[in-house]
Structures are given as C-alpha cells and as structure tokens.
C-alpha cells in the first residue's frame with residue numbers, strides 16, 4: 680500500500696522509479712506491508728471508549744489536541760488534564776480547575792464548545808483536572824491521582840514542555856528529556 684501511495688504521488692512514471700525498499704518497521708513478520716494489514720486507521724475509532732491523559736493542555740500544542748479530541752472524537756470516555764496551579768494576575772494562585780475554565784472561556788479556539796453555559800458544563804463533565812508538575816517526581820501528582828491514572832488511562836498525549844530559547848541547554852535537557860523517564864515509566868508500567 681505504501682509503495683502504491685508513493686507511486687501515486689510521484690511525478691515520475693512508475694516505470695522510471697527506482698525500486699524502493701520499505702523500511703523494516705513498515706513490514707509485518709511475514710514481509711507484507713503493515714498498512715495493508717491495518718483494518719482501521721481512524722483516529723476517531725482508536726479513541727472510542729478510551730481514557731486519555733493530556734499534559735500541557737494550556738499550551739499551544741496541547742490546547743489544539745484537546746479541542747480536536749473534543750470536536751472530532753465524541754466517543755472518548757474521559758479526558759484527564761495534567762495542569763499545574765499557577766500564580767494569576769491578581770497574585771493569587773489559580774488552581775488547575777480554575778485555569779482550565781479560564782482556558783475554555785477565554786480562548787476563541789474553544790468557542791464551539793462553550794457557546795452556552797450548558798455546552799460548557801457538558802464539556803467540563805468530560806474533563807478531569809489532575810494538578811501536577813512534570814518536572815517533579817511522579818509528575819508532582821498526589822498518590823490518589825497517580826493511582827487513578829495508572830488504573831484508568833489508555834492514551835497519553837504529552838505536550839507539557841519548557842519552551843525557551845534562552846535557557847541553558849543542560850537545563851532544558853533535564854526539564855524536557857530526562858524527567859520524562861519518570862512519567863513515561865509510570866504510565867507504561869501501569870498500562
């Protein structure tokens with residue numbers, strides 16, 4: 680299937696194309712093209728009935744992922760959002776839940792889901808905030824939340840990251856790469 684797709688988009692005629700060897704990751708054990716064996720590549724179907732955890736939902740990538748899932752995957756069973764509490768503009772710490780509500784109410788991206796108070800409440804009913812900090816051990820989650828996530832989560836979309844062009848590379852490596860061991864070992868050991 681991949682070979683056929685490549686031929687279809689190639690400006691050169693198939694006869695002139697050099698034979699392209701598919702990488703081994705694209706082949707099943709019997710040598711066939713794995714995409715041919717895939718029965719359903721639908722994201723919507725893959726998320727049906729699943730419990731999803733998103734980190735970084737207040738950021739650029741995470742908020743788009745959240746909106747897309749809400750809009751395109753109505754069959755998702757539950758969405759956990761790992762959000763850290765943060766100092767608000769009034770020097771008061773905003774809880775993760777308050778930050779989520781501000782995100783949904785404040786961003787045009789979510790307008791379709793928050794047109795009325797009923798619509799907003801329906802969305803909030805599907806979302807569960809867990810407060811945490813991905814730079815801390817076990818993502819800074821409480822023992823109860825950690826247990827809950829281990830038991831329930833099927834899919835993790837990890838987009839929490841420190842984006843800075845000025846921080847030292849070693850600090851960024853520590854924050855964005857090395858600390859990922861802990862959460863990902865945690866999710867995978869529990870899944």
Ligand SMILES: NC(=O)c1ccc[n+]([C@@H]2O[C@H](COP(=O)([O-])OP(=O)(O)OC[C@H]3O[C@@H](n4cnc5c(N)ncnc54)[C@H](OP(=O)(O)O)[C@@H]3O)[C@@H](O)[C@H]2O)c1
Nearest residue numbers: 735736737738739740741763812813814838839840841842
């Ligand atoms: N933007 C792009 O075009 C793009 C393209 C390709 C790949 N990426 C990658 O996608 C990832 C996210 O990028 P982005 O543009 O979405 O960044 P962003 O807008 O700065 O968002 C970062 C998110 O991570 C959260 N976060 C940061 N540190 C955290 C911590 N210690 N604990 C919990 N949450 C934390 C932030 O939460 P707060 O709101 O609490 O700060 C925010 O939700 C990065 O790895 C980036 O390299 C981005």
